[in-house]
Amino acid sequence: MLVLVTGASAGFGEAIARRFVKEGHQVILIARREERLQKLQEELGNACLKIIACDIAKIEMIKEGLSEYASKIDVLINNAGLALGVEPFNECLKEDFEEMIETNILGVVRLTHYLLPFMVSRGSGHIINLGSIAGNYPYPGGNVYGGTKAFLKQFSLNLRADLVDKNIRVSNIEPGLCGGSEFSIVRFKGDRQRAEELYKNTHPLMPEDIAESVFWCANLPSHININSIELMPTTQAFSPFRVHKQ
Ligand code: 8X3
Numbered sequence: 001m002l003v004l005v006t007g008a009s010a011g012f013g014e015a016i017a018r019r020f021v022k023e024g025h026q027v028i029l030i031a032r033r034e035e036r037l038q039k040l041q042e043e044l045g046n047a048c049l050k051i052i053a054c055d056i057a058k059i060e061m062i063k064e065g066l067s068e069y070a071s072k073i074d075v076l077i078n079n080a081g082l083a084l085g086v087e088p089f090n091e092c093l094k095e096d097f098e099e100m101i102e103t104n105i106l107g108v109v110r111l112t113h114y115l116l117p118f119m120v121s122r123g124s125g126h127i128i129n130l131g132s133i134a135g136n137y138p139y140p141g142g143n144v145y146g147g148t149k150a151f152l153k154q155f156s157l158n159l160r161a162d163l164v165d166k167n168i169r170v171s172n173i174e175p176g177l178c179g180g181s182e183f184s185i186v187r188f189k190g191d192r193q194r195a196e197e198l199y200k201n202t203h204p205l206m207p208e209d210i211a212e213s214v215f216w217c218a219n220l221p222s223h224i225n226i227n228s229i230e231l232m233p234t235t236q237a238f239s240p241f242r243v244h245k246q
Helices: 012-023 034-047 059-066 095-123 143-163 183-187 192-199 207-219
Strands: 001-004 028-030 048-053 075-078 123-131 168-175 226-231
Touching: 001 012, 001 095, 012 028, 012 034, 012 075, 012 207, 028 034, 028 059, 034 048, 048 059, 059 095, 075 095, 095 123, 095 143, 095 168, 123 143, 123 207, 143 168, 143 226, 168 207, 183 192, 207 226
Parallel strands: 001 028, 001 075, 028 048, 075 123, 123 168, 168 226
Antiparallel strands: none
16 A cells, blocks of 8 residues: 555654654655655665655645555545643633644645545545544533544545445544653654653553554455544543532
Protein backbone atom coordinates (compact mmCIF):
# COMPACT_ATOMS: atom_id res chain seq x y z
CA MET A 1 0.00 0.00 0.00
CA LEU A 2 0.99 3.61 -0.51
CA VAL A 3 0.27 5.54 2.68
CA LEU A 4 0.28 9.32 3.11
CA VAL A 5 0.90 10.48 6.68
CA THR A 6 0.58 14.09 7.83
CA GLY A 7 2.32 15.39 10.93
CA ALA A 8 4.88 12.69 10.28
CA SER A 9 8.05 14.18 11.76
CA ALA A 10 7.36 13.08 15.36
CA GLY A 11 4.93 11.39 17.74
CA PHE A 12 1.98 9.49 16.30
CA GLY A 13 2.84 10.33 12.69
CA GLU A 14 6.39 9.05 12.94
CA ALA A 15 5.26 5.88 14.74
CA ILE A 16 2.56 5.29 12.12
CA ALA A 17 5.06 5.72 9.27
CA ARG A 18 7.47 3.27 10.91
CA ARG A 19 4.68 0.72 11.51
CA PHE A 20 3.63 0.65 7.86
CA VAL A 21 7.19 0.57 6.54
CA LYS A 22 8.04 -2.30 8.88
CA GLU A 23 5.42 -4.40 7.08
CA GLY A 24 6.70 -3.50 3.62
CA HIS A 25 4.38 -0.62 2.74
CA GLN A 26 5.44 2.65 1.11
CA VAL A 27 4.94 6.06 2.67
CA ILE A 28 4.85 9.73 1.76
CA LEU A 29 5.38 12.02 4.69
CA ILE A 30 4.22 15.59 5.29
CA ALA A 31 5.33 17.74 8.23
CA ARG A 32 6.63 21.21 8.94
CA ARG A 33 10.12 20.31 10.15
CA GLU A 34 12.28 19.50 7.17
CA GLU A 35 15.36 18.32 9.06
CA ARG A 36 13.42 15.77 11.07
CA LEU A 37 11.61 14.56 7.97
CA GLN A 38 14.89 14.15 6.12
CA LYS A 39 16.35 12.14 8.99
CA LEU A 40 13.30 9.88 9.06
CA GLN A 41 13.44 9.47 5.29
CA GLU A 42 17.08 8.39 5.52
CA GLU A 43 16.16 5.80 8.13
CA LEU A 44 13.16 4.47 6.22
CA GLY A 45 15.12 4.25 2.95
CA ASN A 46 13.38 3.42 -0.33
CA ALA A 47 10.06 2.81 1.38
CA CYS A 48 9.74 6.54 1.88
CA LEU A 49 8.87 7.77 -1.61
CA LYS A 50 8.72 11.45 -0.80
CA ILE A 51 8.78 13.99 1.98
CA ILE A 52 6.97 17.31 1.80
CA ALA A 53 8.19 19.85 4.33
CA CYS A 54 5.22 22.13 4.60
CA ASP A 55 2.52 23.37 6.93
CA ILE A 56 -0.73 21.49 6.41
CA ALA A 57 -2.41 24.87 5.87
CA LYS A 58 -0.50 25.33 2.60
CA ILE A 59 -2.65 23.07 0.48
CA GLU A 60 -1.41 24.42 -2.86
CA MET A 61 2.18 23.54 -1.95
CA ILE A 62 1.07 20.10 -0.79
CA LYS A 63 -0.87 19.50 -4.01
CA GLU A 64 2.22 20.41 -6.00
CA GLY A 65 4.37 18.05 -3.95
CA LEU A 66 1.86 15.22 -4.28
CA SER A 67 0.96 15.64 -7.94
CA GLU A 68 2.95 12.64 -9.18
CA TYR A 69 1.50 10.35 -6.49
CA ALA A 70 -1.99 11.67 -5.73
CA SER A 71 -3.81 9.09 -7.84
CA LYS A 72 -1.89 6.23 -6.22
CA ILE A 73 -2.43 6.92 -2.52
CA ASP A 74 -4.24 3.99 -0.88
CA VAL A 75 -4.42 5.30 2.67
CA LEU A 76 -4.61 8.93 3.77
CA ILE A 77 -3.77 9.35 7.45
CA ASN A 78 -4.86 12.78 8.65
CA ASN A 79 -2.70 12.92 11.75
CA ALA A 80 -1.45 16.54 11.84
CA GLY A 81 -3.19 18.35 14.67
CA LEU A 82 -2.57 20.16 17.90
CA ALA A 83 -3.99 21.52 21.14
CA LEU A 84 -2.85 25.01 22.09
CA GLY A 85 -3.52 26.10 25.64
CA VAL A 86 -5.76 24.79 28.40
CA GLU A 87 -7.38 28.04 29.52
CA PRO A 88 -11.15 28.47 29.71
CA PHE A 89 -12.42 29.75 26.40
CA ASN A 90 -12.97 33.29 27.67
CA GLU A 91 -9.21 33.46 28.24
CA CYS A 92 -8.12 31.75 25.00
CA LEU A 93 -5.98 33.60 22.52
CA LYS A 94 -7.53 34.22 19.10
CA GLU A 95 -4.35 33.09 17.32
CA ASP A 96 -4.40 29.80 19.26
CA PHE A 97 -7.97 28.79 18.51
CA GLU A 98 -7.61 29.90 14.91
CA GLU A 99 -4.51 27.75 14.49
CA MET A 100 -6.31 24.73 15.97
CA ILE A 101 -9.25 25.20 13.62
CA GLU A 102 -6.91 25.82 10.67
CA THR A 103 -4.85 22.68 11.30
CA ASN A 104 -7.26 20.22 12.92
CA ILE A 105 -10.26 20.99 10.75
CA LEU A 106 -9.34 22.88 7.59
CA GLY A 107 -6.08 20.99 7.09
CA VAL A 108 -7.95 17.68 7.14
CA VAL A 109 -10.88 18.84 5.04
CA ARG A 110 -8.74 20.42 2.32
CA LEU A 111 -6.38 17.47 1.94
CA THR A 112 -9.25 14.96 2.00
CA HIS A 113 -11.13 17.04 -0.57
CA TYR A 114 -8.07 16.99 -2.83
CA LEU A 115 -7.37 13.25 -2.58
CA LEU A 116 -10.85 11.77 -2.37
CA PRO A 117 -11.76 12.20 -6.08
CA PHE A 118 -8.70 10.09 -6.99
CA MET A 119 -9.87 7.35 -4.61
CA VAL A 120 -13.42 7.55 -5.98
CA SER A 121 -12.29 7.23 -9.59
CA ARG A 122 -10.03 4.30 -8.66
CA GLY A 123 -12.76 2.66 -6.60
CA SER A 124 -10.62 2.10 -3.49
CA GLY A 125 -9.03 3.95 -0.62
CA HIS A 126 -9.03 4.48 3.11
CA ILE A 127 -9.11 7.75 5.05
CA ILE A 128 -7.98 7.49 8.65
CA ASN A 129 -8.48 10.54 10.84
CA LEU A 130 -6.82 11.11 14.19
CA GLY A 131 -9.56 12.23 16.52
CA SER A 132 -9.38 12.21 20.29
CA ILE A 133 -11.39 11.31 23.36
CA ALA A 134 -11.64 15.10 23.63
CA GLY A 135 -14.13 14.89 20.75
CA ASN A 136 -16.31 12.53 22.79
CA TYR A 137 -16.13 13.97 26.30
CA PRO A 138 -15.76 17.57 27.42
CA TYR A 139 -13.17 18.56 29.98
CA PRO A 140 -12.14 21.92 31.40
CA GLY A 141 -9.89 23.76 28.97
CA GLY A 142 -10.70 21.40 26.09
CA ASN A 143 -13.09 23.89 24.44
CA VAL A 144 -11.93 24.52 20.84
CA TYR A 145 -9.58 21.52 20.72
CA GLY A 146 -12.44 19.23 21.78
CA GLY A 147 -14.66 20.95 19.25
CA THR A 148 -12.22 20.27 16.42
CA LYS A 149 -11.99 16.60 17.38
CA ALA A 150 -15.79 16.32 17.57
CA PHE A 151 -15.83 17.75 14.06
CA LEU A 152 -13.46 15.00 12.90
CA LYS A 153 -15.67 12.33 14.40
CA GLN A 154 -18.79 13.62 12.66
CA PHE A 155 -16.93 14.40 9.43
CA SER A 156 -15.67 10.81 9.35
CA LEU A 157 -19.15 9.37 9.87
CA ASN A 158 -20.63 11.68 7.24
CA LEU A 159 -17.94 10.69 4.74
CA ARG A 160 -19.00 7.09 5.35
CA ALA A 161 -22.55 8.06 4.43
CA ASP A 162 -21.35 9.66 1.18
CA LEU A 163 -19.01 6.83 0.27
CA VAL A 164 -21.06 3.74 1.03
CA ASP A 165 -21.15 2.73 -2.65
CA LYS A 166 -17.57 3.71 -3.47
CA ASN A 167 -15.52 0.99 -1.74
CA ILE A 168 -13.71 3.65 0.30
CA ARG A 169 -13.24 3.22 4.02
CA VAL A 170 -13.21 5.95 6.66
CA SER A 171 -12.06 5.49 10.25
CA ASN A 172 -11.65 7.86 13.18
CA ILE A 173 -9.07 6.91 15.82
CA GLU A 174 -9.77 8.52 19.21
CA PRO A 175 -6.88 8.21 21.65
CA GLY A 176 -6.83 9.30 25.26
CA LEU A 177 -3.79 10.20 27.32
CA CYS A 178 -0.72 9.44 25.24
CA GLY A 179 2.86 10.12 26.26
CA GLY A 180 6.05 9.92 24.22
CA SER A 181 5.16 12.81 21.94
CA GLU A 182 5.37 16.59 21.91
CA PHE A 183 1.60 16.93 22.15
CA SER A 184 1.42 18.16 25.74
CA ILE A 185 4.55 20.31 25.47
CA VAL A 186 2.72 22.18 22.68
CA ARG A 187 -0.57 22.11 24.62
CA PHE A 188 1.19 23.68 27.64
CA LYS A 189 3.01 26.19 25.43
CA GLY A 190 6.50 24.79 25.93
CA ASP A 191 6.19 24.02 29.66
CA ARG A 192 8.03 20.70 29.61
CA GLN A 193 7.80 20.21 33.34
CA ARG A 194 4.01 20.49 33.30
CA ALA A 195 3.87 18.06 30.40
CA GLU A 196 6.11 15.59 32.22
CA GLU A 197 3.96 15.86 35.36
CA LEU A 198 0.89 14.81 33.36
CA TYR A 199 2.46 11.49 32.39
CA LYS A 200 4.39 10.88 35.61
CA ASN A 201 3.44 7.94 37.84
CA THR A 202 0.93 6.61 35.37
CA HIS A 203 1.11 4.37 32.33
CA PRO A 204 -0.13 6.37 29.33
CA LEU A 205 -0.61 5.11 25.81
CA MET A 206 2.44 5.53 23.59
CA PRO A 207 2.62 6.58 19.91
CA GLU A 208 3.32 2.95 18.97
CA ASP A 209 -0.04 1.96 20.50
CA ILE A 210 -1.83 4.48 18.30
CA ALA A 211 0.17 3.30 15.28
CA GLU A 212 -0.92 -0.26 16.02
CA SER A 213 -4.61 0.65 15.95
CA VAL A 214 -4.20 2.64 12.73
CA PHE A 215 -2.29 -0.22 11.12
CA TRP A 216 -4.92 -2.74 12.22
CA CYS A 217 -7.77 -0.69 10.72
CA ALA A 218 -5.94 -0.33 7.43
CA ASN A 219 -5.04 -4.00 7.16
CA LEU A 220 -8.40 -5.60 7.81
CA PRO A 221 -10.09 -7.26 4.83
CA SER A 222 -11.55 -4.53 2.61
CA HIS A 223 -15.19 -5.40 3.38
CA ILE A 224 -14.68 -4.33 7.02
CA ASN A 225 -14.85 -0.66 7.93
CA ILE A 226 -13.86 0.37 11.44
CA ASN A 227 -15.94 3.51 12.03
CA SER A 228 -14.07 4.52 15.15
CA ILE A 229 -11.72 3.25 17.79
CA GLU A 230 -11.65 4.96 21.15
CA LEU A 231 -8.63 3.91 23.17
CA MET A 232 -7.46 5.04 26.59
CA PRO A 233 -4.72 3.88 28.87
CA THR A 234 -6.02 1.49 31.51
CA THR A 235 -5.08 4.14 34.05
CA GLN A 236 -7.39 6.81 32.58
CA ALA A 237 -11.18 6.92 33.02
CA PHE A 238 -14.05 9.29 33.73
CA SER A 239 -14.63 11.81 36.48
CA PRO A 240 -17.94 12.74 38.06
CA PHE A 241 -19.69 15.81 36.60
CA ARG A 242 -18.41 19.00 38.15
CA VAL A 243 -20.87 20.87 40.26
CA HIS A 244 -20.20 24.43 41.28
CA LYS A 245 -21.45 25.28 44.77
CA GLN A 246 -21.96 28.83 46.04
C1 8X3 B 1 -5.86 14.53 23.96
C2 8X3 B 1 -6.29 13.45 24.88
O1 8X3 B 1 -6.44 12.75 27.35
O2 8X3 B 1 -4.48 14.05 26.67
O3 8X3 B 1 -6.20 14.26 22.63
O4 8X3 B 1 -6.64 15.15 26.84
S1 8X3 B 1 -5.94 13.86 26.51
